[in-house]
Amino acid sequence: MTEAVEYDVVVVGGGPTGENVVDRARAAGLSTALVESELVGGECSYWACMPSKALLRPAITRADARRVPGLRQSVQGPLDAEAVLAHRDEFTSHWKDDGQAAWIDSTGARLYRGQGRLQGPKKVLVDGPEGERHVLTARHAVAVCTGSRAVLPDIPGLAGAKAWTSREATSAQTVPGRLAVVGGGVVGVEMATAWNALGSQVTLLVRGGGLLPRMEPFVGEHVADALTEAGARIRTHTDVAAVVRADGTGPVTLVLEGGEQIEADEVLFATGRAPRTDGLGLETVGLEPGSWLSVDDSCRVEGSDWLYAVGDVNHRALLTHQGKYQARIAGAAIAARARRVPLLETDRWGAHSATADHAATPQVIFTDPEAAAAGLSLAEAEAAGHRVRAVDYDLASVAGAGLYGDGYRGHARMIVDLDREILLGVTFVGPGVGELLHSATVAIAGEVPIERLWHAVPAYPTISEIWLRLLETYRDA
Template identity: 65%
Template sequence: MSGSEEFDVVVIGAGPTGENLADRARAGGLSVAIVEGELVGGECSYWACMPSKAMLRPPAALRDARRLRGAREAVTGALDAAAVLRRRDGFASHWKDHGQVAWLESAGITLVRGHGRLDGPRRVRVEGTDWDRRVLTARHAVAVCTGTRAALPDLPGLGGAGAWTSREATGSAAVPARLAVVGGGAVATELATAWSALGSRVTLLVRGSGLLPRMEPFAGELVAAALRESGVDVRTGVSVRGLTRDREVALDLGEHGELRTDEVLFATGRRAATEDLGLETVGLEPGGWIAVDDTGLAVGVDGGWLYAAGDVNGRALLTHQGKYQARVFGTAIADRAAGRDLDVAPWGRSVATADRAGAPQVVFTDPEAASVGLTLAEATARGLRVRAVDYDLADVAGASLHADGYRGRARAVIDLDRETVVGATFVGSGVTELLHSATVAVTAEVPLGRLWHAVPAYPTISEVWLRLLETWRG
């Protein structure tokens, strides 16, 4: 069977980014089809954000209880790993997408299941499982929202070793006795934290000199120290040269010898999911990131019809930033279709300014690490005249109430010429909820003189804002 249909907008990829872009275009009065070859809801819902955080939260709650005198005495049992994994499965909807499909239907968005490929300007060819193909034509726009896939290194023996990526690591039904995690970023540190808490003997192999290289150096240092205290064997400056599997996995670490483990997870980065997308039919190179302007239009494609939103454009590989882009770009598509002027000034309605200036990130390790904006090194490299203001979170009353022996640190990066915050980093238990206030301060470019009048409630961890400003004023 085959068919041809026409819509105002065709979206390829029904993850969080694609769903949000489709919703904004539909809210703008356009007809929208969305194409998905796997589960509606995408990577974040089933193999990343939701299942990983569901695995991390029960151990965190248990640790929090054990950090308080009077509460720790009530903790009489160990973590129930099987129950944690069952709860995780619930948050991954047991890898069924009925709920997400129902939402698309309620929003008036047409779902087309199958693998979508560009087939020239404004055309998407979809190959399905129970029919041959359909051709979807877009009157106004095609939006690519296909995200990323795990980037695996080219190593001898990798193909036959049954190595995990983040998908297997967030979906495993059993706790491996021994787990090697290769990588030092957010995925590696979070999953090392989770599986160690669930009972695995975890070895973290980091090629570089430290963890969380995209954050301030102290973030990686504090997380590494805590991982070691929890029993994780953290090894830096180590590279995997090859691997083999018999009854167990043997990792060749070169001059560092051999490591034997039951499972190995490679969390070594992401690559754009564009290798079989038909980019060559519109003049783009397949397999790479799709560069876009700040309104989402693909660079190098004539006619102003091809958009790319979310991780696939490489601007900010974070689910919430993909959803932010989707709202901006979907509205821009609707405005262009209606002949309305776009607001393209920085921070305007039609541009994704926050990707460069105010993208927040949280790493749900123990301690948590949260940051937004520029690090001190990044701000200096951009030529800004800046100062880092640091404060020990343990000296904040709310933190000492939060946990006995609290450990953490906060940093604000101050632009000395404009007297605004251009970056902030927090490390410690419970600091994730500090991040939105920092994001507002950075994206709104709130002057420090006005921020002084934003009074934090006492006794909360948020009082660190007052301490940072006091340190700044001297």
């Protein structure tokens, strides 16, 4: 049975990004359909942000408590792994999407379950779970919000080894005795932190010279020191040449370049992401299947007047909060174009321009210590041709850090554009610094002049006093 229906907007992909496109389109009065092949809520709700942070929160809270005199003696025992995993399951709604599907219904949008794919301009074919077929036509726009997926490297033996990716790492129901983690990026270090705290003996294998290579170098150094002190083993400049696991069960053996072998009960490969655009019918509209989709600042696919790519699929910033931000931009742009309202394309800070993707993208890495950054690193700023100065300060020297806990260690850096006297980037590493980040994001996105930042007085004694110390260091050099 085939059903043909017409909507103003068709959204393919029901994660947070797709949900926000739906919300903005419906708020503008546009009829909207949402197509989802798995769970409404997407990767973030079930296999990424929510379950990973539910696993990490007990580890970070215990570490913070152990820094406080009078409290550390009460938290010396192991974490209750069963309770942590049960709490994680609650945060994922036990991998059921009833609540989020009900929210879609409450907006007035129509939810189609099944695999959606383009079938030429403005048409989406949906094959439902019971063999039904729907042909959806969009009057104004189709938005592709299908996200990204984990990539496994081409290593002998890996295909049959049942290795973990980020999905298995955030949804596992038991704690492995030994966990090997391949990759030193965000997923690798966060999951190493979580499972090490839950009782696994973690070995982290990194091809490069350190952790978190896309951030300022001092960030990876702090995180590596803390992981090592917590009992994890870190091997840098290490390549995995083969994986051996009989029938995908039992212990797994990693054969390293040079022949050395490491044995573990589970292995997590955290080695990158790829766009979920395979099988999406991109070839029917002249685009390459499986590719990232290049977009303008309204998230409209370059060369198209109706196709939008929002969130991970456009490869601008693979972060849930940035995908939701892009969705608000795209929704406003779709509505304006549907009403033939002229867009101020030259207004870089207008409602239809995702400027923050270029200037002030924030990210928090929930390790112990936390790492937080917004805008550009020193290397990125210099590569972009800016005349800049890096201003550094020891976070442990701020009065609020000493109150936060004994032995506090951390570091802060701000990148100053010397020609415009504004901030291009800020990076923090240290316990609790994630809550400092929005002030940095506001300063960067708002292009607040250094002379005005002087008058944003930080409360004493808080870790936020780092702002005063950074500004003093810049002034006094």
